[in-house]
Amino acid sequence: MHCGRAVVPAATALAIGWLAAELTDSVSGRQSAAVTVGPLVLMCVLLAADEVLTALAGAMEQYIAGRVDARARRHVRRLALAPQEMAHLEDSQFADDAARVSEDSGGVPRSPGMAAVGQLRLVFRVAAAFGAAAVVAWMFSWALALVLLTTSLTMRALLRRWWIHLATVRDEREGLRRRAEYWTEVASAGSAGKEVRLFGLHGWVVRRRTHEFLSWVEVIWSERRGVLRRQWWIAGLAGIGACSALLLPALAAVRGTLPAGDVMPVLVAAWGVFAIGPMGQEAFDIEYGLGAVRALDRLTAAHGRSAVPIAAEGDVKAKANDAVPAEIRAEGLVFRYPRAEEAVVSGLDLIVSPGEVLALVGENGVGKTTLIKVIAGLHLPTAGRLLVDGSPVEGPDLALWRRRVATVFQDFNQYPLSAADNVALAAPEYRDDLQGVRTAARRAGAASFIERLPHGYETVLTSGRTGGTDLSGGQWQRIAIARAIFAVEHGRDVLILDEPTAHLDVEAEARFYRQIIAEVSGATVLLISHRLSTVRNADRIVLLEDGRIAEQGSHHELMIRDRGYARLFRLQAARFSGKGGQTDVTTESVEAGR
Ligand SMILES: Nc1ncnc2c1ncn2[C@@H]1O[C@H](COP(=O)(O)OP(=O)(O)OP(=O)(O)O)[C@@H](O)[C@H]1O
Numbered sequence: 001m002h003c004g005r006a007v008v009p010a011a012t013a014l015a016i017g018w019l020a021a022e023l024t025d026s027v028s029g030r031q032s033a034a035v036t037v038g039p040l041v042l043m044c045v046l047l048a049a050d051e052v053l054t055a056l057a058g059a060m061e062q063y064i065a066g067r068v069d070a071r072a073r074r075h076v077r078r079l080a081l082a083p084q085e086m087a088h089l090e091d092s093q094f095a096d097d098a099a100r101v102s103e104d105s106g107g108v109p110r111s112p113g114m115a116a117v118g119q120l121r122l123v124f125r126v127a128a129a130f131g132a133a134a135v136v137a138w139m140f141s142w143a144l145a146l147v148l149l150t151t152s153l154t155m156r157a158l159l160r161r162w163w164i165h166l167a168t169v170r171d172e173r174e175g176l177r178r179r180a181e182y183w184t185e186v187a188s189a190g191s192a193g194k195e196v197r198l199f200g201l202h203g204w205v206v207r208r209r210t211h212e213f214l215s216w217v218e219v220i221w222s223e224r225r226g227v228l229r230r231q232w233w234i235a236g237l238a239g240i241g242a243c244s245a246l247l248l249p250a251l252a253a254v255r256g257t258l259p260a261g262d263v264m265p266v267l268v269a270a271w272g273v274f275a276i277g278p279m280g281q282e283a284f285d286i287e288y289g290l291g292a293v294r295a296l297d298r299l300t301a302a303h304g305r306s307a308v309p310i311a312a313e314g315d316v317k318a319k320a321n322d323a324v325p326a327e328i329r330a331e332g333l334v335f336r337y338p339r340a341e342e343a344v345v346s347g348l349d350l351i352v353s354p355g356e357v358l359a360l361v362g363e364n365g366v367g368k369t370t371l372i373k374v375i376a377g378l379h380l381p382t383a384g385r386l387l388v389d390g391s392p393v394e395g396p397d398l399a400l401w402r403r404r405v406a407t408v409f410q411d412f413n414q415y416p417l418s419a420a421d422n423v424a425l426a427a428p429e430y431r432d433d434l435q436g437v438r439t440a441a442r443r444a445g446a447a448s449f450i451e452r453l454p455h456g457y458e459t460v461l462t463s464g465r466t467g468g469t470d471l472s473g474g475q476w477q478r479i480a481i482a483r484a485i486f487a488v489e490h491g492r493d494v495l496i497l498d499e500p501t502a503h504l505d506v507e508a509e510a511r512f513y514r515q516i517i518a519e520v521s522g523a524t525v526l527l528i529s530h531r532l533s534t535v536r537n538a539d540r541i542v543l544l545e546d547g548r549i550a551e552q553g554s555h556h557e558l559m560i561r562d563r564g565y566a567r568l569f570r571l572q573a574a575r576f577s578g579k580g581g582q583t584d585v586t587t588e589s590v591e592a593g594r
Contacts, residue, residue: 008050009272010131015042017139017265024261061121065113072112072296076101079303087379088303091338096174100295112296115289118282125276132272140258140266144248148270151241152277155234159278162227164287169223171291176216183209238277245270325493325524326404328352328375332384335367335374343382344370346547357517357525359535361565362544368528369410371544372496375526377402406487406523407496412480414471416462419450422479426487436489437482443519444482445508449475477503481516488523495520498528513537532569541565 019039026036076098080089088094101112129152137145186196186205196205249266252258258266328351335345344367352358360368373379374386377398386393393401406426415422423440424431437457441447453459453469460468461479471479481500488495500516501509512534517525529535536555543551543558543565551558551565558565 007128007131008046008053009128009275010135010269012043012046013132013135013265013269013272015039015046016268017262019043020261020264057121061117064120065111065117068113068116069111072101072292075296076299079299087338092175094299094303096178097295097299099178100171100174101292101299112289112293114285115293118285118289121282122286125282129273129276132269132275135269136266136273139262139269140249140252144244144270145273147244148241148273151237151244152274155237155241155277156283158233158237160283160287162230163284166220166223166227167287167291170220170288171294173216173219176212180209180212180216183212234277241274241277245274325354325522326388327354327390328494328524329387329390330375330384331387333371333374333381333386334383335370335379336382337370344547345374345381347384348548350542350549352524352526355522355524356540357520357527357538359527359529359538359541360544361529361532361535361541361568362550366544367547368544369498372407372498372526372528376405376407376494376496404492405494405496406484406492408477408480408484408498408500410499410502412477412483414461414476414479416460416468418455418458418460419446419453419479420457422461423482423486426483427490427492430486430490433490436486440482440486440489441479443485443516444478445511445515446475446478446482449478472503474503474505474508477501478508485516485520488520493523494526495523496526499530500527501529501531501534509534532565532572536569543568 016039019036022036022039026032080094080098129149133145133149136148183205186209196202245267249258249263249270253260253263330348330350333345333348333350334343336343348371360371362368370379374381377386377393380394380398388397388401391397415425417425419441420434420437421431423437423446424433430436434457438447441450441457449471450457450459461471461476462468477500481497484495484497501512504512509531510533517527517537525538527535527538535541539554540552541555541558542549545564551561551563553561555569559569
């Protein structure tokens with residue numbers, strides 16, 4: 001298609017030349033007017049072909065751009081899902097680059113696909129210009145052809161340089177664009193809607209969005225004004241080109257060195273050469289799209305190698321069904337978030353015996369969640385080692401290890417799927433085990449409300465779908481717990497629970513340990529909770545301070561030791577008993593809080 005279109009300018013010039021010659025002959029009476037039919041038909045064919053080829057080329061470009069962009073997005077998804085670890089998902093550079101690869105920005109399509117088809121269009125545009133220059137050279141003058149090509153290509157090079165600079169400025173401000181976009185979302189929809197309304201934040205959010213938007217675009221606008229101001233260079237060059245193209249053939253015709261009939265085709269061909277001067281949409285597509293390609297390259301360079309293949313299903317099941325739960329050992333474990341100055345976990349040593357129930361407690365922000373993410377293989381240690389059954393967890397083993405872990409995080413997912421799928425998703429290969437789903441739901445205290453849903457276990461859990469329904473915070477938490485239990489029932493041997501009772505009612509919280517933790521058989525349990533009544537029956541309680549273990553032991557041992565844990569426990573118990581912190585070990589009156 002593009003090949004055909006590249007030929008059209010030169011062919012049109014030649015057809016016009018043919019038509020002019022035949023017209024001259026027929027007007028002078030040397031031939032009949034019928035001889036003009038041939039060139040006229042050719043011109044009609046060329047015009048029609050140009051229209052058809054333009055339409056077909058547009059469709060083809062869309063197809064190619066779609067394929068290239070889909071491939072780029074698949075690549076980004078693969079990097080994002082790369083099973084090695086998840087620190088990159090919390091890194092702003094990764095988020096900026098991932099957004100840059102496939103997003104439209106301010107209505108400007110800036111994708112790798114657009115760059116690819118732009119490149120294609122440019123090649124054929126240049127070919128068309130050279131074809132037209134050949135016609136000028138053949139029919140009139142090599143010198144004019146060269147002048148026109150040089151002027152047009154210089155114009156193009158200048159424009160390109162300026163617009164590349166502008167595209168770079170845009171790319172450097174990607175983070176600001178995402179910030180402006182966030183406030184657009186908050187202003188128009190999303191989960192922030194409740195607070196925006198209740199706190200009367202509309203005006204503030206709109207002003208904030210305007211402020212962020214202006215911080216993003218003001219520099220871009222100023223650069224663009226600079227580019228537009230420099231256009232007089234282009235106007236000068238265009239003037240030189242246009243004058244040469246119009247005047248020289250006309251003068252030659254006047255002097256008689258160019259036949260009158262050749263003037264028109266030379267002018268048409270000269271215009272064809274000149275048409276390459278302005279950048280054209282394809283140049284913007286290339287420059288903006290190349291920003292996306294560079295972002296893709298950065299992502300691949302930073303994260304491509306760390307992506308290890310996802311373990312084959314057979315391997316995973318074989319490992320997950322091993323009967324004996326793992327021994328987990330942390331040796332001098334250090335973890336620091338990317339770009340953070342201080343380590344959250346700093347030189348921690350810990351051994352979790354197979355089948356042990358270990359509780360992690362400590363103040364907000366001491367690193368409990370971070371530690372379990374490292375243990376679960378979601379973050380790689382910055383230093384030190386994590387060993388499972390004596391072997392370091394790294395490389396392909398990391399993916400296998402993660403498939404042995406079942407979790408309930410504080411920000412557990414609420415999938416807009418059926419209740420059964422929400423439970424079975426932790427071990428999707430057992431989706432058909434409805435009895436297992438029901439058992440897990442019953443143990444998590446979710447069965448009673450699921451059975452009351454309009455379609456029972458097949459009810460879609462979102463109010464955003466026809467026939468779907470939403471759940472309360474506590475009900476969602478029970479679903480998340482059921483999901484983890486289902487995973488353990490199907491072979492996962494480490495159960496990690498981060499604040500699993502945060503949304504539960506008093507009764508459910510009181511029953512939690514007895515009903516869920518004590519019932520877990522054949523798995524090691526790591527439990528985080530600020531409600532010390534939930535963890536007091538754990539085999540061992542570890543109090544974290546400053547990224548290290550401050551104390552550890554059973555509830556009884558720690559109460560006798562009478563240090564940090566005992567102080568926290570008494571404080572909480574006193575809130576229930578009303579004794580103002582005087583509760584002693586023997587009273588253990590937290591039970592009274594149930
Ligand atoms: N993605 C992140 N990037 C940088 N720092 C982080 C990130 N996530 C957490 N942190 C920091 O790590 C520290 C420990 O956070 P973490 O969530 O592990 O604490 P926690 O003990 O689980 O707290 P809480 O009891 O409130 O849940 C905090 O100071 C927090 O600011």
